[in-house]
Amino acid sequence: MTRLTTIGFDADDTLWENEHFFRLTQGHFTELLSGYAEPEHLAARLLEAEKRNLAHYGFGIKGFTLSMIETAIEVTDGKVPGEVIGRIVNAGREMLSHPIETLPHVHDTLEALTGNHTLVLITKGDLFDQERKLAQSGLGEFFNAVEIVSDKSAATYARAFSAHGDGPDRAMMVGNSLRSDVIPAIEAGGWGIHVPHQLTWEYEHADEPKDTPRYRKIADLSQLLPLVDAL
Structure with a gap:
């Protein structure tokens, strides 16, 4: 593998x-x-x-x-x-000035992965607002690269993982959106890890790609480290 x-x-x-x-x-x-x-x-x-x-x-x-x-x-x-x-x-x-509230297990998970893997933040949205949120979150130090994109597609992930890593086949994407984070990452040749959030915009909903071997679903980021070790 x-x-x-x-x-x-x-x-x-x-x-x-x-x-x-x-x-x-x-x-x-x-x-x-x-x-x-x-x-x-x-x-x-x-x-x-x-x-x-x-x-x-x-x-x-x-x-x-x-x-x-x-x-x-x-x-x-x-x-x-x-x-x-x-x-x-x-x-x-x-x-545009709302406070940043990090989700559970985020800091510890990123800290544990740093050094052993190349970490890339891939987010879509307004450039200034995403930069503001990243700065206020205090998480920027964990990432080797940051990509703020207009949309997320298989081509987006193929390019990002080739530019900042060893290609999509040796990469995984972790996110709450099946439509934007998981499915296109798998289509690019990578792993797609779904971390459901209790509130997800209706536009981001999609059917789970359960028959795809590179799809996994975890309850929260505390389960990511064991999964990464297993893969």
């Missing part, structure tokens, strides 16, 4: 909390528009806008904020008060 030399990690909701702040802001958004749309309808319209706008704004808080504004305009037929738009903008700005 090919020896594992490189380990990639997702950031949001794998190393630190992220979706939690989106849900809180969406709850506030629902309250602001409560006089114009039912919560379920508003959530569906917002999700449609987010998906539609990914090609234009990418992933992250700024795109989410613009999608909220667009949705507010749509559901009110253009009659949304300027004050409401201002409060949506402020909510998005507050998200």
